[in-house]
Amino acid sequence: MSALLLLLLGVLSSTGVLLTGVESVGVCYGGNGNNLPTKQAVVNLYKSNGIGKIRLYYPDEGALQALRGSNIEVILAVPNDQLQSVSNNGGATNWVNKYVKPYAGNVKLKYIAVGNEVHPGDALAGSVLPALQSIQNAISAANLQGQIKVSTAIDTTLLGNSYPPKDGVFSNSASSYITPIINFLAKNGAPLLANVYPYFAYVNNQQNIGLDYALFTKQGNNEVGYQNLFDALVDSLYAALEKVGASNVKVVVSESGWPSQGGVGATVQNAGTYYRNLIKHVKGGTPKRPNGPIETYLFAMFDENQKGGAETEKHFGLFRPDKSPKYQLSFN
Template sequence: MYSTFLFGIILCIGLKFTAAQNIGICYGSKGDNLPSAQETVDLLKSNGIGRVRIYSPTPELFEAFKGSNIELLVDAGEFLQAIGSDPNAANNWVNTNIKPYAQDVKFKYIIVGNEVHPTDDVAQYVFPGMQNIQNALAAANLQSQIKVSTAIEMSLLGQTYPPSAGAFADGAIDYMKKIINFLVPNRSPLLANIYPYYAYSGDQQNVPLDYALFTQQSKNPDGYQNLFDAMLDATYAALEKIGGNSLIIVVAESGWPSSGGAGSSDDNAKLYYQNLINHVKVSVGTPKKPNQPIETYLFALFDENQKPGSEIEKHFRIFNADKSPKYGISFK
C-alpha cells in the first residue's frame, strides 16, 4: 500500500516536471532598448522558463547561457544560403557558434530556415542546409546531443478544415517530402509556427474569437474546443499523407499581439498566453494525438522596435524592456 502510494507521488511529481518543461519562449534581439544578455538569462531563470529559441546567435548570448541549464533552439537562417550551398560554411558555423559552447550550453535544436516558402529563392538551400549542419555536428561529435530541423508556417497547407483533411498545398509537397526524408531517419521533430491569431484575423466571419482564445465552452462538430489544436492536428494529418506518420511536431512559435490588428488587445493577448500555457502544461495532447506532450514556444519575450515588416510584428511581448511582466501570467 505504502509503496503504491509513494509511486503515485513520484509519478505526479514527474508529470508536473515534464509538463513544465513543455513551455519555452522566443527571444529576438532586434531592439535598441533591450536588457543585456545576462539580465535576460536571469529573467528567464527567475520565471522558471527552461527552454528558449534564439534567432541571432552571438558570443555574448552563449556566454550568458553558460551553466544556466536552459535548453536552446538556435536559428541558423541568417546563413541559410551559405550553409545550404557549401559544407565548409556549415562546418564553420557549427565550429564558431556551437562547438566552443557545447559543454556548458544545452543546445537542443538547430533550425535551418524559418517560415521558408517553396517559392522563395532560398528554399533550395533548406534540405541541403540541414544535411550539411547534421554532418558538421557529426564531425564535432555532437550529433547525438543536438537535433536539426526547420520551422514551417501554416501557409504551406492547402487544406486545414476539417483537421483530419489537412494536406499540404500541391506546390509544397515535394519541398516537404525532402524535409521529411531528412527528419525521419535522424529522429528529429518538425518545427511549426502556429498562430490562431492570424487564422482568426484573416477570417473573422468563420473563426469565433473564443475558439481562437481557448475560451470556447464546448467542442465543435469536429470534436475541437480550440483552434490551436485544430491547426496542429491539420499539420499532423498533412504529414501523414506524405509519409511523415512518425514525426512529432514542436510548436516553435505561437502568440497573440496586444495591438496593431483586429482582435489585438492586452486582454486578449493575456488570455491567449495564459490559456495556451495551461493547455500545454496539462499534456493532454490533441484529439488526434491524445497524451502527446506539446512542446511549445511562446512568441515573444520582448517587443523588437527595430524588427522589419508589418507594425503588428512589434507587439507580441510578454515582458517589457525593463524586465517587468506585461501581463503577469504564470509559467509554472
C-alpha cells in the first residue's frame, strides 16, 4: 500500500497537482538597491510566502545558486546590454553554457526573456530576433527545448490602438519589428511576455480612465463589456496577435504593479488594492481568453532605492528591504 501511495504521490507531483505555488502568481526580483537582503534570504522569502515564480532581470548566478532545489519557476533574462553578444550562435552557446546548463538540472528555468521593452526605433531593435534565434538554437543543442521557452518582453506601447480591445493592433511603426518575432514564438510554441501596467495607462489618460477601472473596483462593465483595465490591455494584445495570424500565442504578463508613493495615484492604499485584486483576478481569464489562470508576475519584490527614472520607479516593492511586507497579500 505504501509503495502504491508513494507512486501515486510521485505521479501527482510530476503533474503539478501537489506543487504549492503552481497556480500562484510570480514576483519579479528587482535588485536596484543598496539595502536589500542576500540572495538566499530573498529566495527564502519567496518560499515562506508561497511565491512559486520569479523573474530575474539579468543572469544572476548568486540568485540561481540560491534557487537550486527550490521548485520556484524562473524567467531568466538576457538583458538588453547583452543582446548583441548573443545574436550569433557562438555567443549564445557561451551564454547558455554559462548561465543555463549548470543550473537546468535543479533550477526550474521556464522562460528566457531575450531583451526587455526594446522598441522598434531603438538601436538594439535589429538584434532581438537574431538573439532569440541563436538562444533557441543553443537551448535546443543543450536538449532543453522541452523545458525552456525562449521569448522577449514587450510593453503595450507597441500597440497602435488598444480600445476597444477587439480593435487592438500593433502600430505601423512596430509591425515590421514585432511580426517576425511573433512568428518565431508561434513556431516554437512560446508565449509573448508582456509588461502590462494599468497604472501608467491611468496616469497618462485620467480624463478617460477612472481609478476604479484601473484598480479592479469598478462595478459593472463599461460600454465595450470590460470591468477592468488589466483585462482590456491583455485582450488588446490578443487582438493584435490575432491580426498577425498568431491567435495560438499565449500572453504571459511578465510585469504588473502599482507604486506606493512618488506620483499621481501612488499611495499605499491604492497599491495594496491593486495587488490584492490582481492576485485574485488572474486566477480566472479575460473576456477574450476566459479559460485562466493568467500567468502573471507582480512587479516587484522590493522597493529599489537606486532605480533611475521617475520617483515612482523606486516604490513598486511588495516588501521593504528589512523583508517586512508592505501589504497583507496572500500569493496562493
